[in-house]
Amino acid sequence: MLIDIIKRRCSVRSFAVKEISPDIINVILEAGRLSPSGGNEQAWKFGVITDKSLIEQMADSAYKQNWIKTSPLLIVLCTTIVEDERGGREIQKRRFPQYSEEITNMDPYLYAALNSEEHQTKIPGTHMVLQAMEYGIYSTWISYFNVDKVAKLLDLPKLCIPSEIIAFGYPETEPFPKVKKGKEEVVFYNKYKK
Ligand SMILES: Cc1cc2nc3c(=O)[nH]c(=O)nc-3n(C[C@H](O)[C@H](O)[C@H](O)COP(=O)(O)O)c2cc1C
Structure with a gap:
């Protein structure tokens, strides 16, 4: 059951010295490739980084999060900028009509950077993370x-x-999932009640 994988998942920051096979990497990528996106735009590229020296440089670019250097595989989720961000930006203007003028006037690259979340690369990333778990990764x-x-x-x-990087690997020690907020704290039914 998928819920069993979800319950086992947790962030791991110390990986064993063990490569991930190209066949497994391909299944992980496939799980990401098949994920949904607004308008089926699939406005993303997935960078597969296995070169040790490049991984080390990536760790340095991640404000020296040195644990990243233990990972044998980084997948970089990139957002590709679509026409609407350079031009009309109509979707965001409809979502936030109170900021319509500001959205229209914003510098195209600043707008694209701030709007990159909207491409929801976290969805293919989540598919990849959960698929990897099936292999103990x-x-x-x-x-x-x-x-x-x-x-x-x-x-x-x-x-x-x-937009995001995901570091994958076989855990060096047994991982322990973190305690999460209870359902009563994070769910509301129909209208929000204080
Ligand atoms: C979008 C996102 C960005 C994150 N960025 C970092 C990061 O830069 N460095 C890091 O060590 N952990 C990062 N994390 C991991 C979180 O700290 C972790 O998911 C959180 O503490 C919950 O723990 P869990 O994943 O074990 O449930 C990030 C998580 C998410 C979802």
Whole structure:
């Protein structure tokens, strides 16, 4: 059951010295590739980083989160900028009509950077994380990194923004899932009651 995998998942930041086979990497990528997106735009690219020296440089670009260097596989979820962000930005203007004028006037690259969340690369990333668990491979999301430095490291074109990185690997020690808030704290039914 998927819920059993979800219950076992937790962030791991110390990985064993063990490569992930190309066949498994391909299944993980497939799980991401098949995920949903607004308008089925699939406005993303997935960077597969297995080169040790590049992984080390990525860790440095993630404000020296040195644990990243133990990972044998980083997948970089990149958002590709779509026409609407350069031009009309109609979807966000409809979602936030009170800011319509500001959205129209914003610099195209600043707008694209701030709007990159809207491409929801966290959805393919979540598919990948859960698929990896079937092979005993754990992961940790990384969004604390210098976007410009990572883009330069990977030779990304200007219209391709690295949104998140996921570090994968076999755990070095037994992972323990964290305690989460209870249902009564995070769920409301129909109208929100204080
Ligand atoms: C979008 C996102 C970004 C994250 N960025 C980082 C990061 O830069 N560095 C890090 O060590 N952990 C990062 N994490 C991991 C969180 O700290 C972790 O998911 C959280 O503490 C909950 O623990 P769990 O994943 O074990 O349930 C990130 C998680 C998410 C979802």
